[in-house]
Amino acid sequence: MSQRQTQILEAAVRVIAQDGVRGLRIEKLAAEAGVSTALIYYHFKDRSGVLHATLEHINHRAKDYTDRAFIEADPCAQLEQMLMLELQDDDEVRVNSIAWGELRASAVFNPDLREPLDTTTRAWNNDVETLIAQARQAGAVSSDINAAAAAEHLTALVEGLSERWHSGSITRDRAREVLAHAISRELRDVT
Numbered sequence: 001m002s003q004r005q006t007q008i009l010e011a012a013v014r015v016i017a018q019d020g021v022r023g024l025r026i027e028k029l030a031a032e033a034g035v036s037t038a039l040i041y042y043h044f045k046d047r048s049g050v051l052h053a054t055l056e057h058i059n060h061r062a063k064d065y066t067d068r069a070f071i072e073a074d075p076c077a078q079l080e081q082m083l084m085l086e087l088q089d090d091d092e093v094r095v096n097s098i099a100w101g102e103l104r105a106s107a108v109f110n111p112d113l114r115e116p117l118d119t120t121t122r123a124w125n126n127d128v129e130t131l132i133a134q135a136r137q138a139g140a141v142s143s144d145i146n147a148a149a150a151a152e153h154l155t156a157l158v159e160g161l162s163e164r165w166h167s168g169s170i171t172r173d174r175a176r177e178v179l180a181h182a183i184s185r186e187l188r189d190v191t
């Protein structure tokens with residue numbers, strides 16, 4: 001991806017986080033990115049192309065910061081770290097999370113976004129499920145845990161806690177406390 005495309009997508013994430021998907025206008029995006037509207041159309045064809053590329057960009061950014069969890073050797077520690085990294089007090093993580101929530105909410109009215117959101121959600125669930133299965137194989141968690149269901153519960157909880165934190169309904173510390181408790185309950189840790 002070119003530097004200009006990245007510049008445009010970074011601006012798109014900011015605009016979506018601030019104004020929502022409905023507030024994303026090519027003219028506004030061009031002003032935020034400091035480029036011409038023609039350049040945006042050249043790289044992304046249309047508004048739908050911008051939305052899809054922005055979603056992909058958000059996913060790459062999230063992968064970049066959650067990959068830090070994999071320096072841990074223990075799959076349970078990796079899992080907790082990966083989920084907690086979604087609740088960081090970091091501008092990029094906050095904007096990413098808010099934009100993700102806006103894209104998810106707009107998929108109710110924009111069916112074109114449903115498939116890529118579903119694909120991304122399934123990939124995240126699969127990553128969490130894999131870590132739970134590894135922890136189960138290592139004997140670190142109960143062998144009767146349904147890894148797929150636990151993964152679904154935990155990723156949905158992270159999204160909900162993130163939205164509550166960003167909207168001021170809960171503090172970040174409380175969100176992290178609730179998540180840690182839920183991870184422990186879901187995994188019924190035997191260590």
